Amino acid sequence: MTDTLPPEPAAATLTSAPPAREGSSGRAVEWLAKLGPLIGLVFVFALFSVLVGERFYRTDNIRIILEQTVIIAVAALGMTLIIISGGIDLSVGSAIAVVTVVVAEMLNRGYGGPLSALGGIGSGAIMGLLIGVLITRLKLAPFIITLGAWGAYRGLARGIANEQSVNVQLDIIPAWMKGFLRLGSESKWMVFPSGVYVTLILAILMALVLRYTRFGRHVFAIGSNENTARLCGVHVDRTKILLYTLAGVMTGLAGLMSFSYITQGDPNGSAGTELDIIAAVVIGGASLSGGQGTILGTLTGAVFLTTIANGCTKMGWPNWVQLIATGAIIIVAAALDRLRHRRS
Amino acid sequence: MTQSQTQNAVSLKMSGIRKRFGATIALDGVDLEVAGGEVLALVGENGAGKSTLMKTLAGVHAPDSGQMLLGDQGYLPRSPLDARHRGVAMIYQELSLAPHLSVMENILLGMEPMRGPLMRWGEIRRRTEDALRQVGRPDIRPDEIVGRLSIAEQQLVEIGRAVAVGCRVLVLDEPTSSLTQRDIALLFDLVRRLRSQGLAIIYISHFLEEVKAISDRFTVLRDGKSVGGGRTADVPADKIVSMMVGRDVKDLYPRSPRSPGPVLLELIDVTGRGGKPLSASLQLRAGEVVGIAGLVGAGRTELLQTIFGLRDVASGRIRVGTFNDRAGPSQRLAQGVGLLSEDRKTEGLALNLSIADNLTLSKMGPIVRPAQQDTESRRWIKELAVRCRSPWQPIGDLSGGNQQKIAIARLLHHDVDVLLLDEPTRGIDVGAKALIYQVIDRLAASGKAVLMVSSYLPELLGTCDRIAVMCRGVLGPARPVAETNEHRIMLEATGTHPELDVPHLRPQEQSR
Numbered sequence: 111m112t113d114t115l116p117p118e119p120a121a122a123t124l125t126s127a128p129p130a131r132e133g134s135s136g137r138a139v140e141w142l143a144k145l146g147p148l149i150g151l152v153f154v155f156a157l158f159s160v161l162v163g164e165r166f167y168r169t170d171n172i173r174i175i176l177e178q179t180v181i182i183a184v185a186a187l188g189m190t191l192i193i194i195s196g197g198i199d200l201s202v203g204s205a206i207a208v209v210t211v212v213v214a215e216m217l218n219r220g221y222g223g224p225l226s227a228l229g230g231i232g233s234g235a236i237m238g239l240l241i242g243v244l245i246t247r248l249k250l251a252p253f254i255i256t257l258g259a260w261g262a263y264r265g266l267a268r269g270i271a272n273e274q275s276v277n278v279q280l281d282i283i284p285a286w287m288k289g290f291l292r293l294g295s296e297s298k299w300m301v302f303p304s305g306v307y308v309t310l311i312l313a314i315l316m317a318l319v320l321r322y323t324r325f326g327r328h329v330f331a332i333g334s335n336e337n338t339a340r341l342c343g344v345h346v347d348r349t350k351i352l353l354y355t356l357a358g359v360m361t362g363l364a365g366l367m368s369f370s371y372i373t374q375g376d377p378n379g380s381a382g383t384e385l386d387i388i389a390a391v392v393i394g395g396a397s398l399s400g401g402q403g404t405i406l407g408t409l410t411g412a413v414f415l416t417t418i419a420n421g422c423t424k425m426g427w428p429n430w431v432q433l434i435a436t437g438a439i440i441i442v443a444a445a446l447d448r449l450r451h452r453r454s
Numbered sequence: 455m456t457q458s459q460t461q462n463a464v465s466l467k468m469s470g471i472r473k474r475f476g477a478t479i480a481l482d483g484v485d486l487e488v489a490g491g492e493v494l495a496l497v498g499e500n501g502a503g504k505s506t507l508m509k510t511l512a513g514v515h516a517p518d519s520g521q522m523l524l525g526d527q528g529y530l531p532r533s534p535l536d537a538r539h540r541g542v543a544m545i546y547q548e549l550s551l552a553p554h555l556s557v558m559e560n561i562l563l564g565m566e567p568m569r570g571p572l573m574r575w576g577e578i579r580r581r582t583e584d585a586l587r588q589v590g591r592p593d594i595r596p597d598e599i600v601g602r603l604s605i606a607e608q609q610l611v612e613i614g615r616a617v618a619v620g621c622r623v624l625v626l627d628e629p630t631s632s633l634t635q636r637d638i639a640l641l642f643d644l645v646r647r648l649r650s651q652g653l654a655i656i657y658i659s660h661f662l663e664e665v666k667a668i669s670d671r672f673t674v675l676r677d678g679k680s681v682g683g684g685r686t687a688d689v690p691a692d693k694i695v696s697m698m699v700g701r702d703v704k705d706l707y708p709r710s711p712r713s714p715g716p717v718l719l720e721l722i723d724v725t726g727r728g729g730k731p732l733s734a735s736l737q738l739r740a741g742e743v744v745g746i747a748g749l750v751g752a753g754r755t756e757l758l759q760t761i762f763g764l765r766d767v768a769s770g771r772i773r774v775g776t777f778n779d780r781a782g783p784s785q786r787l788a789q790g791v792g793l794l795s796e797d798r799k800t801e802g803l804a805l806n807l808s809i810a811d812n813l814t815l816s817k818m819g820p821i822v823r824p825a826q827q828d829t830e831s832r833r834w835i836k837e838l839a840v841r842c843r844s845p846w847q848p849i850g851d852l853s854g855g856n857q858q859k860i861a862i863a864r865l866l867h868h869d870v871d872v873l874l875l876d877e878p879t880r881g882i883d884v885g886a887k888a889l890i891y892q893v894i895d896r897l898a899a900s901g902k903a904v905l906m907v908s909s910y911l912p913e914l915l916g917t918c919d920r921i922a923v924m925c926r927g928v929l930g931p932a933r934p935v936a937e938t939n940e941h942r943i944m945l946e947a948t949g950t951h952p953e954l955d956v957p958h959l960r961p962q963e964q965s966r
Contacts, residue, residue, distance in 0.1 A: 324818040331815055334804035340764065341795055341802065342816035342864070343784030401806045 146446060147394050147410040150439075151417065158421035166424055173302055175413065175420045177291045180305040181206070181367045182383070183412040186390040187316045188238075188360030190408045191353050193391050194320070196333035196400025197245070197252035199354075201259035202361050203383035205237045207267040207376060209365020214276035214375025223284035230369065231362035237263060238358015242351035260384070267377035276375030283373060290370040305367050309409075312363070317405040329353055333400025389436070390415055393443040414439065463490025463652030464525040464541070464622045466511075471520035473506055480506040481517070482678040486656075488671075490622065493645060493655045495669035495686065497662070499698055499883035503678040504658055508625050511656075512544045513537035524623070535564075543616035544625040549608050553601030558582035560600050561615045585614035588651075590644050606637035613644065624648065625656045630664060631881065634750040635944070642668050660881070661910070662691045674698055699884050706884075707891050707916030710899040714919070715740035718903040719791070719872050721761070721929075724770035730756035732927030734770075736905075738872065743894060743904040744932050745918035747911060747943045753927040754907040755796055758874045761905075762786050762793040774872065787816055792870035794861055796877040796907070798854070802861045805850035809835070809842060809860055812849050817868045834863040838889060855886025862893060873897065875906040879913060891917055911940045923947050 159167045185202050192199050209230045216226035237259070244255045280288075289297065290305035300307075320326035328349045331339040339346055368380060392398065393414055394407025415436060422432035466488050473481040481503050488494040498504050509515045511522070513531030522529040524540060531537035534544075551560050558578050567577040582596040589610045600608060609629060616624055626645070630638045645668055649655055659665055665672055666686055673683040674697040682697040719738040724731060730753035738744055748754050759765045761772055763782040771778065774789045781789065795802035803812050810824075810831040831845035838859040842852055849857055858878070865873055875894070879887045894904055894917050908914050914921055915935055922932035923946040930946055 321824070322822050324820050324822055327811060327815070327818060327822050330807055330811065331804050334807045335801070337795075337801040338804045338812075338815070340783060341762075341793060343782075343787040344815070345784060397806075401804065 144395075144404070144407075147407050147414065147443065150443070151410050151414050154414065154417055154421070158417070158424065162421065162424045166421060169301070171420065171424075173293065175416050176302055176306045178416040178420065179412050180291060180309050181364050181371070181380075182386050182390055182415065183309050183409055184312060184367060185361055185364035185383070185387045186394075186408045186412050187312055187405065188357030188364075189387050189391050190394070190396060190403050190405060191316070191320070191329060191360075192252070192357050193388070193396045193398060194333045194400060194403040195329045195350065195353055196336070197350075197354075198256060198388065198398065199241065199252065199357065200256040200384050201237070201241065201263050202364075202387055203380040203385075204260050204263035204267065205234060205358070205361045206365040206368050206380040206383060207378065208237065208263050208270070209234050209362050210369040210372070210379060211267050211271040211276055211375035211377050213366060213369045214278050215270060217278050217282055218276065220282075223287055227287065227366055230366045231359055234360070234362020234365055235355050235358040238361060239351065239355040241358070242354030245354070246347040246350050264377075264381075271375055271377040273377070275377070278374055280373060283370075287366075287370045288373070290367050292371075305370070308363075308367075312360070313405050313409055316360075320405065325349065325352065330401055333402070335401070386415060389440050393440060395443075395447055397447070411443075464654065465489040465523075466529075466542075466623050466654050467521075467523040468507075468511065469521050471507065471510060471522070472518045473510060473515060474518055480678055481510070481520075483520070484675065484678065484680045486673050486680060488623070488654045488656055490652045490654045491649055492671065493649055493657055493669045495665040495672040496656055496658045496675065497660075497665060497672055497694060497698055498675035499885065502675040502698070504675055505627070506678075507675065508544060508627060508656070508658065511537070511542060511623075511625065513542075538619055538621075541620060541622035542625070543619065543621035543623070545609065545612050545616065545627065545629060547628045547631055549605075549612050551600050551608055551612060554599065556597045556599055557586075557594060557603075557611055558596035560611055561585055561596075561618050563615075565619065581618055582614075585618040586610075588617045589614045590640070590647065604637075605632050606634070606640070609633070609641070610644070613648075617648075621653070623654045623656070625658070627658045628660065628881075629657075630659070630661065632750070635948070636749070638664070662694055663912075665694070666691060676700055695884065706888055707913075708895045709917075710895050712741050712743075712898045712919065714742045715901060718775055719761070719905065720771075720773040722771040722773070724757075724760060724772055725768045726753075726756055726760040727766040727768045729768075730927050731760060731924070731929060734924075734929035736922060736929060736932060738903045738905050740871070740903050741898055741901045742919045743898045743906060743917055745914035745921040746905065746907045746924055746929070747909075747914055747921055748907075748924035748947045750909065752924040752947065754924050755876055756927075757924065757929065758793055758876050758905070758907060762791060762874055764793070787868060787870070790869075790871035791874065792816070792865035792868055792872070793874040794865060794876055794878055796880060798857050798861060803849055803857055806848050808846045809840075809849050809852075810845040813845075813860055813864050813867055816864055830867060834860070834867060838863055838893070853883075855882035858882050858886060859889065862890065866893075866897075870902075872903045872905070875904060877908055878906060879908070879910065887913075911943060914943075915940070 165171060185206065189199060189202065212233045213226050213230040216229045221229065241255055241259055244250070245252050248255070286304070289303055290308070291303055293300065293303040320329065328339065328344045331342070331344060332346055332349060336346060369375065372379065390411035391403060391408050393411030394404065394409070396403025396407065418435055418439065419432055422435065468484065468486045471481050471484045484503065484507055486496070486507070496504055506515060510517050513534045513536050516530070529540060531540060531542065552563065555563070561582045562578050567574040579596050583592065586592050586594050586596070591607070591610050594603070594607060594611070600611060603611065629641060633641060645655060645657070657665070657669055669686045671683060672686050672694065674681050674694065676698060716739065717737045718740050721734050721736045724734045732753070734757055736744070746754050746757070756765060760767060763786045767780055774786070774791055777789050799805065810827040813831050813834060814827050828845055834840070835842060835845065840856045840859045842856065849860060862878065878890055894906070897904055906914070906918065918935055920932040920934050921938055921943065923930045923943055925947055
């Protein structure tokens with residue numbers, strides 16, 4: 111068959127299935143479901159705005175919320191990729207700690223801002239690459255490999271840092287690095303610190319990669335059905351290694367942001383962050399069984415988490431309320447997602 | 455066997471059953487009757503309402519209206535458990551066993567005889583042995599782990615479970631779809647034995663040969679209505695097909711003039727890793743369709759996978775056009791070879807991705823343009839009359855036939871020259887089958903080469919130019935269809951055991 115089959119009307123009439131349902135109502139439901147996390151976020155935001163008042167919705171509080179979101183959000187961009195491919199990465203929190211330590215050590219040894227930043231991002235990439243290689247070579251579940259890496263990378267951070275926080279003189283940290291999550295008085299015109307914009311740009315890039323590149327579609331295909339991907343000539347192992355490396359780059363960036371905020375290498379920091387990151391992706395509508403997930407959803411999920419934390423603090427509610435609320439939201443989000451799939 | 459089931463024989467009558475899901479009328483007044491000691495075949499295309507009807511019978515769905523009688527009592531099960539208590543058991547296509555538990559734990563699952571909090575293992579074993587004896591397999595050990603049994607044995611365990619609860623109406627939904635011919639023959643023996651014990655048996659199948667072989671009467675469903683039925687022996691198969699489709703199916707297997715060209719694919723004594731295939735030699739020419747027949751497990755799927763590079767070649771050579779090297783799937787695709795998987799769910803399709811992604815997956819440039827994907831998908835959707843809302847609908851929403859059309863469209867879209875089709879019409883309705891036969895014929899006429907594995911012999915004889923038989927990993931010579939027939943193929947497929955001749959595949963004049 112070079113081009114087209116000659117038309118064959120008999121074939122069309124042979125199928126006796128009822129005509130497929132056409133209409134706008136189905137599409138509306140689809141859109142509603144897609145925007146579900148966003149609607150939830152708007153609702154929670156409105157709720158706190160009413161409960162707390164102006165202190166909650168004024169610009170400098172929104173800035174705080176976004177600043178607090180950046181680290182989780184950047185790492186969650188990588189995690190989205192991983193979860194869409196049907197994998198998981200439990201080692202992110204430990205890897206972020208490694209990155210902060212690497213950046214701090216490099217600054218202290220006089221490598222300067224740009225090189226130290228690249229070193230941090232590069233160490234993130236290498237840690238991701240290693241996970242990708244182990245998963246594809248040993249053919250073990252990502253959960254197992256990254257559970258191991260969760261411990262090993264934490265150990266690595268402590269080893270590099272010699273079991274202590276790596277303090278860095280504030281004056282050897284370049285201003286642009288310090289400015290990721292802090293808005294200096296001279297740059298008020300930016301409204302938000304640069305980290306927020308970096309996150310947005312990364313998010314847009316990642317969304318474009320997922321939708322408009324072969325690599326992105328292959329990530330979806332692998333997560334949906336690895337055998338199909340193989341059948342269609344997808345280089346499954348190569349794609350997986352690449353995606354874990356790319357996620358590692360995101361982890362590196364998140365680590366860099368984390369360093370810029372705490373201005374020290376903290377080998378014990380970011381413990382448990384991996385679960386917040388996974389939570390952001392899941393609230394955003396990604397499926398842990400793979401093949402599903404969006405960048406917009408992930409960003410929404412990340413902002414959702416910090417909005418709740420911030421709102422609870424502003425209300426003067428104790429931390430345990432916030433923990434319970436966050437936990438409940440994760441479960442509700444996943445349940446709603448399931449409901450939507452059962453409907454369709 | 456502790457009690458004779460004959461005394462429990464009971465008839466089942468369903469009349470005027472209606473069921474609607476939202477706007478869709480699934481059942482529109484179905485009548486069905488089956489007596490104890492009788493096998494009723496329920497036939498119809500996919501989507502005709504067979505499974506909805508059986509789920510109504512099994513207590514999964516409640517009918518909107520209509521009446522069901524079990525013996526002379528009204529029957530309206532509230533749940534599958536309720537149905538089971540009343541003696542109605544279903545064996546689904548997808549077996550519902552716990553693979554990690556033993557045979558006896560499975561057979562008495564949910565009704566374990568207890569003494570206080572303790573299981574009465576002796577009693578459990580005794581009842582399991584009874585049930586296994588009744589299904590004719592006393593050799594299966596009660597404490598064997600179910601996951602280690604073959605599919606056929608697992609199916610028997612499931613039937614054994616139905617027998618153990620004292621079922622009186624047994625529904626078998628496409629029970630042979632994953633069985634070898636030999637196991638099919640054994641299953642048929644069992645069905646006949648259960649019939650003689652007074653069970654009322656409803657047998658659902660796509661395969662009319664099976665229906666002819668096993669059933670006493672048949673009922674045809676079409677568009678949610680019962681449109682006909684009768685004594686199976688009195689009605690020829692093509693008449694039944696006409697009832698199913700609602701019109702005469704003539705020229706189901708079209709055959710345009712074909713002129714074989716150069717050899718596109720050559721296998722020279724190919725052995726795969728693990729001995730499947732053991733030895734395969736074949737020349738496939740442009741413009742011809744070659745079929746591979748054989749029993750399940752003969753290594754036919756493995757042969758196609760080896761050619762396509764999904765499995766390693768242990769020895770021998772595969773030549774594709776001018777390419778002589780070993781290659782993986784992506785290289786084979788680049789060389790113009792495509793494989794249609796026999797298993798849409800676990801291999802063929804990414805079910806929660808869109809039609810468009812599934813269709814274009816093998817042929818994506820570094821940058822993917824959704825608008826282009828949309829145009830390309832719409833073209834194939836139109837070309838192959840795929841029923842769907844839009845190219846962006848998850849492919850899992852479509853019926854089996856429409857899914858299969860997209861799986862084939864992927865190869866057409868890739869414009870491969872050699873098509874390896876593994877069971878291309880498995881589990882799809884007659885309409886979609888007819889379309890696929892047309893596609894295959896036009897592919898051959900336009901100079902493509904098709905290598906097709908099928909367990910459905912009429913289909914192979916209808917579409918192929920030559921047929922080779924595979925037996926225990928060895929591929930036999932490809933003979934022109936004119937020089938072979940179903941009987942010969944089955945003899946060759948069963949290898950050294952011509953006595954394993956399967957009754958329902960004997961030439962027509964011998965059956966009934």
